[in-house]
Amino acid sequence: MLLFGNKFYIIFILLWIFGLYCILTTFHSTSNNDKIFEDRIEHLQNEVESLRQKLVQLQSENNINDQVQSGSNNVQCQELKNELKRLKRQLISKNDGGTISSRDGPSLEYEQLRRKIEMQAREISYFTTDQLNKISEKLSDQDKENWKNVILRFTDQNRVLLASIRNLTVVDGYQLWREHEHESLSKLMQARLNVLQNPSKSCQDVKRVTCNINKGCGYGCEIHHAMHCFHIAYALGRPMILFSDGWRYNPGGFDQVFQPLSRNCTKASATSASSWGNYDTADVVEIPLIDNIYPRKDFMPMAIPEDISERLIRLHGNPFVWFTGQLIKYFLRPQEWLSEFIEKKYHSINFQTPIVGIHVRRTDKVGSEAAFHDISEYMKHVEDYYIIYQYQNPNLKFTKRVFLATDEPSVFSDARSKYPDYIFYGDRAIAQSAQLHTRYGTESLKGVLLDVHFLSLCDYLVCTFSSQICRVAYEVMQQRVVDGAWRVQPLDDVYYFGGQNAHNQRAIISHKAIWPNEFSFDRGDIIGTEGNHWDGFSKGSDKTNGQSGLYPTYKTEEIVNIAKMYTYSEVRVNANEV
Ligand SMILES: Nc1nc2c(ncn2[C@@H]2O[C@H](COP(=O)(O)OP(=O)(O)OP(=O)(O)O)[C@@H](O)[C@H]2O)c(=O)[nH]1
Numbered sequence: 381m382l383l384f385g386n387k388f389y390i391i392f393i394l395l396w397i398f399g400l401y402c403i404l405t406t407f408h409s410t411s412n413n414d415k416i417f418e419d420r421i422e423h424l425q426n427e428v429e430s431l432r433q434k435l436v437q438l439q440s441e442n443n444i445n446d447q448v449q450s451g452s453n454n455v456q457c458q459e460l461k462n463e464l465k466r467l468k469r470q471l472i473s474k475n476d477g478g479t480i481s482s483r484d485g486p487s488l489e490y491e492q493l494r495r496k497i498e499m500q501a502r503e504i505s506y507f508t509t510d511q512l513n514k515i516s517e518k519l520s521d522q523d524k525e526n527w528k529n530v531i532l533r534f535t536d537q538n539r540v541l542l543a544s545i546r547n548l549t550v551v552d553g554y555q556l557w558r559e560h561e562h563e564s565l566s567k568l569m570q571a572r573l574n575v576l577q578n579p580s581k582s583c584q585d586v587k588r589v590t591c592n593i594n595k596g597c598g599y600g601c602e603i604h605h606a607m608h609c610f611h612i613a614y615a616l617g618r619p620m621i622l623f624s625d626g627w628r629y630n631p632g633g634f635d636q637v638f639q640p641l642s643r644n645c646t647k648a649s650a651t652s653a654s655s656w657g658n659y660d661t662a663d664v665v666e667i668p669l670i671d672n673i674y675p676r677k678d679f680m681p682m683a684i685p686e687d688i689s690e691r692l693i694r695l696h697g698n699p700f701v702w703f704t705g706q707l708i709k710y711f712l713r714p715q716e717w718l719s720e721f722i723e724k725k726y727h728s729i730n731f732q733t734p735i736v737g738i739h740v741r742r743t744d745k746v747g748s749e750a751a752f753h754d755i756s757e758y759m760k761h762v763e764d765y766y767i768i769y770q771y772q773n774p775n776l777k778f779t780k781r782v783f784l785a786t787d788e789p790s791v792f793s794d795a796r797s798k799y800p801d802y803i804f805y806g807d808r809a810i811a812q813s814a815q816l817h818t819r820y821g822t823e824s825l826k827g828v829l830l831d832v833h834f835l836s837l838c839d840y841l842v843c844t845f846s847s848q849i850c851r852v853a854y855e856v857m858q859q860r861v862v863d864g865a866w867r868v869q870p871l872d873d874v875y876y877f878g879g880q881n882a883h884n885q886r887a888i889i890s891h892k893a894i895w896p897n898e899f900s901f902d903r904g905d906i907i908g909t910e911g912n913h914w915d916g917f918s919k920g921s922d923k924t925n926g927q928s929g930l931y932p933t934y935k936t937e938e939i940v941n942i943a944k945m946y947t948y949s950e951v952r953v954n955a956n957e958v
């Protein structure tokens with residue numbers, strides 16, 4: 381009888397949510413008293429949230445194991461909430477007289493639309509270029525010549541389109557706001573990390589985590605391992621104590637190269653540590669490798685903190701990458717000797733912009749974890765970048781520069797001989813030191829530090845995201861550029877964080893399969909993505925209808941994972957200071 385009652389209640393709540401939705405949709409057409417609507421929306425938002433909680437509670441009481449059902453209810457609630465948020469923002473901007481002042485910055489919708497247009501222009505280009513080339517292969521030599529002009533014309537027209545899109549931020553009047561917001565959020569993040577790592581109480585009296593950098597892999601891999609630990613430290617509000625004795629890249633330890641993470645929370649304050657299972661209660665918890673951390677939590681990568689999520693999503697096209705970039709910024713604060721070493725090199729090579737960075741990962745990676753990519757595959761995109769850049773700056777005369785980082789010394793002569801109209805920066809001796817038999821040592825570390833640093837200073841990157849060096853460079857780059865998620869052309873994987881929770885996208889347009897291996901889906905379906913083939917198609921599986929295979933990338937958008945993390949209410953940063 382009780383069970384029946386609960387079920388009845390669930391149905392009642394669902395009907396109620398539906399009713400709310402109907403009320404909401406009529407809001408579009410009315411416009412009497414905006415203030416009342418604003419209050420009403422606020423009220424409805426709270427209503428939806430409390431109903432959602434009741435629903436979750438009831439479902440768990442009733443032991444309904446129907447995952448799909450409860451999942452789709454959650455999605456419905458989420459959509460309802462988003463719709464409410466959108467309406468509220470619309471009302472607010474309407475009350476401002478319809479024009480959002482440049483001081484308040486662009487609307488979220490405008491920023492998302494601007495990024496979406498760049499993405500759509502690129503996806504059209506990937507798809508069409510691939511199809512045009514496939515047709516070309518079937519043509520006679522004579523027809524091929526004519527067809528080549530069709531391809532050239534299409535590529536060039538697409539470049540003008542991208543130049544126009546990239547010009548938007550130059551003319552829309554919001555760039556100052558973007559720079560200010562970037563600075564201000566970065567300042568907040570660094571202040572939070574500083575407080576996290578230097579608690580006001582003695583370290584013995586605060587809950588803390590430990591992490592050992594020695595994962596026994598490459599530099600990028602070990603940095604990402606430490607970032608996984610630091611991400612958890614941030615999420616839990618527990619300072620992180622790093623162990624690095626006998627580090628393969630500098631046996632004397634991390635602190636000889638980078639500034640210690642804390643003034644007071646040192647190894648001495650973490651002599652014993654409990655296992656991850658007790659992360660909630662134990663004083664000291666050791667963080668295991670991301671590959672075998674159980675239980676997994678929704679605050680792990682690629683989640684961003686809820687309390688600053690709205691700002692992050694408006695600021696950046698890939699908020700998680702920006703967030704990680706900020707964790708790295710604190711983590712890798714160079715010792716003075718390293719700063720001087722990098723500065724000296726910067727001047728001696730006469731580093732100048734515009735410059736495109738390419739990272740060519742060869743040696744042990746090729747054939748085992750990644751495919752071989754010829755220098756021409758990178759340079760095609762470098763060329764594209766520079767032609768678009770010229771279209772953006774028609775009167776500018778510039779030298780085409782490339783910063784080349786690689787672990788294969790012969791790539792330098794290959795690149796320089798094939799592309800004589802480019803200036804290639806980069807150091808053959810560094811590539812030599814990155815060979816497997818000399819890779820793990822302090823000399824080699826200095827080389828990889830320089831390479832990552834200069835890659836991160838480039839305007840644009842062309843590299844394989846399967847390599848952690850390329851991903852670290854991209855993350856570090858976001859510390860400097862404003863909304864720079866678009867400043868990369870990956871040659872293989874899409875951006876990911878090794879060991880991450882599910883990487884999901886949402887279908888924004890329904891699709892009926894026509895191409896081989898494609899699957900059909902409905903608008904709103906959740907798609908777990910496994911990669912972009914850079915030919916208009918991505919690979920993945922539809923979590924809503926269970927199908928998997930290829931899907932047209934342009935009909936989807938990224939889902940940003942937002943999770944509750946520690947909120948650092950003790951940290952106050954004056955927004956006007958920057
Ligand atoms: N100096 C320099 N070293 C490199 C370069 N590419 C690779 N290496 C070296 O090779 C290592 C590769 O390991 P990771 O940093 O983990 O990057 P990865 O490409 O994901 O490689 P794996 O982890 O081995 O799969 C780097 O840390 C460097 O020591 C490069 O462009 N420059």
Ligand SMILES: *[C@@H]1O[C@H](CO)[C@@H](O)[C@H](O)[C@H]1NC(C)=O
Pocket residue numbers: 540543544547550771772773774
């Ligand atoms: C981009 O903006 C610049 C400067 O405003 C202008 O000269 C150029 O023609 C624009 N390019 C395109 C493709 O719109």
Ligand SMILES: *[C@@H]1O[C@H](CO)[C@@H](O)[C@H](O)[C@H]1NC(C)=O
Pocket residue numbers: 579580581582583644
């Ligand atoms: C720093 O640590 C020392 C002992 O290791 C302790 O006496 C001191 O109070 C700590 N200072 C702060 C600010 O926590």
